[in-house]
Amino acid sequence: MPSLKPRKPQPSAAEQPAPSEGRVEEQSMSVGQETAGKNGTAPGAEPETQVEEEMQFRTNPEVEKKIADYKEAHPREAEYFTKLVQQHPERAVNFHLLQKQRQHEIDTKAAMRQLPQAETIYAKMTPDSQERVKTRLESVNPYNHTKRFVAAVFGELNRKSMAENRRMMTAPITKVDLAAAKVGSGALAPGAEPPQSGAAPARMSTG
Secondary structure (H helix, E strand, O other), rough: OOOOOOOOOOOOOOOOOOOOOOOOOOOOOOHHOOOOOOOOOOOOOOOOOOOOOOOOOOOOOHHHHHHHHHHHHHHHHEEEEEHHHHHOOOHHHHHHHHHHHHHHHHHHHHHHHHHHHHHHHHHHHHHHHHHHHHHHHHOOOOOHHHHHHHHHHHHHHHHHHHHHHHHHHHOOOHHHHHHHHHOOOOOOOOOOOOOOOOOOOOOOOOO
């Protein structure tokens, strides 16, 4: 496929195929892609708790600034896609969905590598944990089931780990716990005598 570098003569936008994936340095990012990774999911993957719903227009000033900077740095690419949307909207839609489909393939392949481990962990979970995983998957599109299942299993593990950490941090501390902690850090156990600083070392018997 032709690149976006200037050519002479330049064909019209209607005659040009969509730019190849390798030539597009950066795709416009959605709000969901911007926040990927902040909730424990892999970059590019959507959180397992997100309900797949109708698409909505959203505005993120940070993302809009990045897009504006990219358009300013790549005016010919911005012009090409503007004409593509205006003159060939169906091809513009297909180009956008192709990027989404490629990301879906990447996410699914990564999930497939983790699927055996996720299935083993799920089989050993308590009924309550399994029920929470099932609840997360109730509204999932079957097309995305594999990556959503893996994300739900590991999300449940994270939830249990965080709950256990909170329990440990908020549990009452007894004197026995404090004494055990001091002994573990090198302090003397209660009732133990310190070693004599001037005591001579014991001699070994040679008889």
